[in-house]
Amino acid sequence: MKIKSTLENYVFVLPAVLIFAVFYIVPFVWVFRYSLHDWDGISPIMNYIGLGNFKEIIQDKIWWNSMLNAGYITLIALTFQNALAFLLAWACDREIRLKNFYRLIFFIPPVLSEVVVGLVWQWILDGNYGLLNHWLVHLGFPNLVRNWLSDPQTALTVVAIVHSWKGFGWGFLIFLAGLQTIPRELYEAARVDGANAWQSFKKITIPLMVPVAVLVAILTILGTMQAFVLIIAMTGGGPAYHTEVPVLRILASMRGSSRFGYACAQGISFGLILVVISFIQYRFSKRARQI
Amino acid sequence: MKTTAYYKTKKITINLVIHLFLLTVAVSCVFPLLWMVSSSLKTQETIFKDTSLIPRVFHFENYYLAWMEGGFGRYFLNSIFYTVSVVVGIIIVASLAAYAFSRLNFPGKNILFYMFMAAMMIPIPGSFVPLYILLNKLHLRNTAPGYILAMINVGLSTSIFLLKTFFDKMPKELEDAARMDGCSKLGIWWHVALPLAKPVLAVVVVFNALTVWNEYVLALIIFDSKPLMPLQVALMTFQGEFITRYPLLMAGLTITALPIIIVYVLMQKYIVKGVTAGAIVG
Numbered sequence: 001m002k003i004k005s006t007l008e009n010y011v012f013v014l015p016a017v018l019i020f021a022v023f024y025i026v027p028f029v030w031v032f033r034y035s036l037h038d039w040d041g042i043s044p045i046m047n048y049i050g051l052g053n054f055k056e057i058i059q060d061k062i063w064w065n066s067m068l069n070a071g072y073i074t075l076i077a078l079t080f081q082n083a084l085a086f087l088l089a090w091a092c093d094r095e096i097r098l099k100n101f102y103r104l105i106f107f108i109p110p111v112l113s114e115v116v117v118g119l120v121w122q123w124i125l126d127g128n129y130g131l132l133n134h135w136l137v138h139l140g141f142p143n144l145v146r147n148w149l150s151d152p153q154t155a156l157t158v159v160a161i162v163h164s165w166k167g168f169g170w171g172f173l174i175f176l177a178g179l180q181t182i183p184r185e186l187y188e189a190a191r192v193d194g195a196n197a198w199q200s201f202k203k204i205t206i207p208l209m210v211p212v213a214v215l216v217a218i219l220t221i222l223g224t225m226q227a228f229v230l231i232i233a234m235t236g237g238g239p240a241y242h243t244e245v246p247v248l249r250i251l252a253s254m255r256g257s258s259r260f261g262y263a264c265a266q267g268i269s270f271g272l273i274l275v276v277i278s279f280i281q282y283r284f285s286k287r288a289r290q291i
Numbered sequence: 292m293k294t295t296a297y298y299k300t301k302k303i304t305i306n307l308v309i310h311l312f313l314l315t316v317a318v319s320c321v322f323p324l325l326w327m328v329s330s331s332l333k334t335q336e337t338i339f340k341d342t343s344l345i346p347r348v349f350h351f352e353n354y355y356l357a358w359m360e361g362g363f364g365r366y367f368l369n370s371i372f373y374t375v376s377v378v379v380g381i382i383i384v385a386s387l388a389a390y391a392f393s394r395l396n397f398p399g400k401n402i403l404f405y406m407f408m409a410a411m412m413i414p415i416p417g418s419f420v421p422l423y424i425l426l427n428k429l430h431l432r433n434t435a436p437g438y439i440l441a442m443i444n445v446g447l448s449t450s451i452f453l454l455k456t457f458f459d460k461m462p463k464e465l466e467d468a469a470r471m472d473g474c475s476k477l478g479i480w481w482h483v484a485l486p487l488a489k490p491v492l493a494v495v496v497v498f499n500a501l502t503v504w505n506e507y508v509l510a511l512i513i514f515d516s517k518p519l520m521p522l523q524v525a526l527m528t529f530q531g532e533f534i535t536r537y538p539l540l541m542a543g544l545t546i547t548a549l550p551i552i553i554v555y556v557l558m559q560k561y562i563v564k565g566v567t568a569g570a571i572v573g
Contacts, residue, residue: 016451
């Protein structure tokens with residue numbers, strides 16, 4: 001009776017565990033196995049080469065360059081995107097009309113797919129027929145006109161800005177939720193004590209928002225480092241690798257050059273870097289909470 | 292002495308500046324979408340010259356052409372089919388597991404639960420590479436079931452987490468009453484637990500539907516044949532073809548974006564909840 005009941009309980013988790021085992025654990029183990037092989041994904045023979053793929057990664061300039069690009073986009077997302085998100089949340093955290101309307105609008109870009117956002121912006125930024133260049137000419141700045149997405153000087157920054165456009169709504173929501181947990185009485189008390197708006201912002205809002213800011217920073221870094229679909233839709237990694245990011249390189253190793261082993265090794269290297277980043281941030285956020 | 296009039300003017304000015312700032316950003320959020328719709332109503336000839344937001348003639352036939360000739364009708368139905376299948380699958384599989392993790396006892400329960408939670412924390416960039424090989428070996432690549440199963444797995448951990456948190460807080464009395472009446476465990480899950488979980492199920496449905504509808508890379512590597520493709524991959528393929536027919540592409544983009552925007556506006560509460568919950572655990 002007891003055994004039958006336990007078996008019955010296993011039935012509940014069986015479908016989930018089965019799907020998880022096949023589609024998560026097996027691929028997880030395989031990544032490590034394939035990373036030690038030279039393999040095209042089709043042929044029945046896999047060539048064991050030990051750490052050969054990893055040695056090659058160390059010297060792969062395009063790979064490290066793609067890492068730098070992702071870092072650059074992340075830096076812009078951390079500063080520009082999150083500052084914008086915080087300012088908007090702060091502006092909305094008061095008795096203000098249209099508050100719900102703004103909240104509705106700011107979260108539209110995040111619910112759209114990266115493909116839609118990328119292709120729409122690509123059309124606006126088009127060098128020949130794009131709306132942006134058209135406006136620049138009409139507003140009297142013809143010297144600013146350029147091929148925004150195929151000019152090596154602008155492509156990466158433009159991609160980073162569109163990424164921020166798509167993403168700031170997230171930070172906005174989390175910041176706003178954080179700001180709303182600050183008890184109004186604190187501000188009241190500060191005002192009674194003679195503090196002006198700037199002082200209560202500096203002494204109340206900022207210290208209480210540090211944990212929220214750390215959370216947003218972690219989500220931004222992990223999310224932005226791995227972003228790539230938006231880039232596929234906007235530039236495909238070009239011009240000449242200027243907007244390549246790591247996941248795009250992994251996809252290229254797999255689909256472009258059929259080097260499945262190398263693609264897996266790239267995935268592991270990148271995954272390790274991400275784990276290290278989140279570990280550092282975890283420690284950092286613990287310390288921040290103590291303050 | 293500063294008068295009340297002074298403070299009043301100051302307050303109005305501050306409010307004005309704040310609204311101006313908020314409004315500018317709001318316009319920047321909406322404008323690209325209006326431009327997308329506007330471009331979808333022009334023709335291949337006028338689209339490069341006519342830069343007005345409201346075109347002189349509305350070429351609604353672009354939508355017909357995109358739907359029929361561009362194949363977006365097919366892709367749209369594919370996307371609907373994948374989204375519904377994955378969401379139904381996740382609801383059943385995840386709620387069964389979450390119910391067991393919350394209410395039932397069996398050896399290895401905690402290990403299994405933490406395994407699902409760990410999967411949310413550990414990033415595996417490029418996990419699509421071994422998944423591609425796996426589906427090939429199972430002869431599931433380039434098939435709808437292959438994509439659906441892979442996508443159920445994507446949403447599983449977060450959904451289990453959300454549902455288990457809800458079940459943990461749910462009062463046990465109703466389930467006890469059902470058990471007294473001779474209801475089986477599966478019966479209790481179906482007749483008692485699931486109906487009570489409606490609010491969190493709404494979050495799970497909306498959150499996962501959004502993920503599946505917007506998903507790109509797994510669909511890209513899984514599907515070779517066009518008739519099976521969902522919208523996101525089809526849009527990229529259409530855009531990459533010899534001469535891009537911009538009005539049709541823009542119509543296709545509108546067809547893809549509109550359902551999401553409608554669902555978002557109607558179910559804003561659930562989306563925001565699901566997305567922030569997903570973000571915070573993930």
